[in-house]
Amino acid sequence: MKKIRILEGIRQGRIGGGESYLLGLVENMDREHFEPVVLSFTDGPMVDRLRAQGIGVHVLYTETAFDIRIWKKVKNLIAELGIDIVHAHGTRACSNLFWAAQRLQLPMIYTCHAWSFHLDQHPLVKKMRIWGEDFLTSRMDVNICGCEANKNTGKELFRDFDAVVINNSIDAKRFNPFDEYKDVRAELGVGKEELVIVSVARFTSQKQPLKLIGAFARFSARVPNARLLMIGDGEEKEAAIKLIAALGIGDKVILQPFRTDIPDVLASSDIYVLPSLWEAFPIALLEAMSMGKAVIGTNVDGTPEIIRDRENGLLIEIDELEANLETALMELSSDTELRERLQKNAIESIYNKYTVENLARKNENIYRELVRPVPLVKNPVIG
DSSP states (O other): OOOEEEEEEESOSSOSHHHHHHHHHHHTSOTTTEEEEEEESSOSHHHHHHHHTTOEEEEOOOOOTTOTTTHHHHHHHHHHHTOSEEEEESHHHHHTTHHHHHHTTOOEEEEESSOSOOTTSOHHHHHHHHHHHHHHHTTOSEEEESSHHHHHHHHHHSTTOOOEEOOOOBOTTTSOTTSOOOOHHHHHTOOTTSEEEEEESOSSGGGOHHHHHHHHHHHHHHOTTEEEEEEOOOTTHHHHHHHHHHHTOTTTEEEEOOOSOHHHHHHTOSEEEEOOSOOSSOHHHHHHHHTTOEEEEESSTTHHHHOOBTTTBEEEOSTTHHHHHHHHHHHHHHOHHHHHHHHHHHHHHHTTTSBHHHHHHHHHHHHHHHSTTSOOOSSOOOO
């Protein structure tokens, strides 16, 4: 039987939420029936990781949505590869894949990892992006959302919109709270008695790194044994460096570029913070909770679908974000019983529930529906 060839398209080769989803999908795909090929619109560590595993990866460079200059190249590549289904991950990838899929009369899937319109955009920009998402979703054979909140937003704003919800997932073998990990504290010169707060996120307005630094400055003045470890890069990193210096907390904040050993980092931390203005169904939060961390997240989009406030984490509002972060950090640092209860419940609510194996089976059944030579798998999901 001929394998179904799936083109998995993604906007960038750096590893973020959507890229982690794609990695989990292609690395766990049923290779007896499916052959994944990845198209990334920039190079990066995700591309290197896939190539090291022998997975076909192609890079056609653009950082622009609806970039008509590359559409013909995309079409030619898809035709040369003999692709059966086009699966776009994210708006930018979808905007540069849909024309080729339509011209070649191929079924197409769009997974929205987060809508491209945001709270902090100029109203005209936001309106144009809503129109763009409406245009793209209306041309798909199947739309997938990472959380119910994003699906509901699409139903409110777009014409005749519907979607399948497939939550982001984690590699439970890699993010195993019962495994042994290297001592990142020793590597970074952090004492065992110190309280380590970690954030693994891009330095962008969405993730609010400057608010986190401001909250930590006030918090650490009251809890002197606290350290903040921030891992990531982005356009606000230079501003973050200047703010840390201005607040005089350079000895308490550790900045690291993107690392691939996130399970080791999480194992060496106490509290995980994700103070985003918007999120879909954040993989970073799933990873931290699977590793048994007490987490703080914002009450936006899909995050409340993961965190049950005061049961397996703390939810805070984005209004007065800096003050709310400081309050939540103080509560977790002073109430050991609460922190330990949240850690235990975090593991029970995430580990072995949101797995990449289940994610792959759900996507495969959508592929089977679109190209029918492969029988459907009944009851592919646990829980």
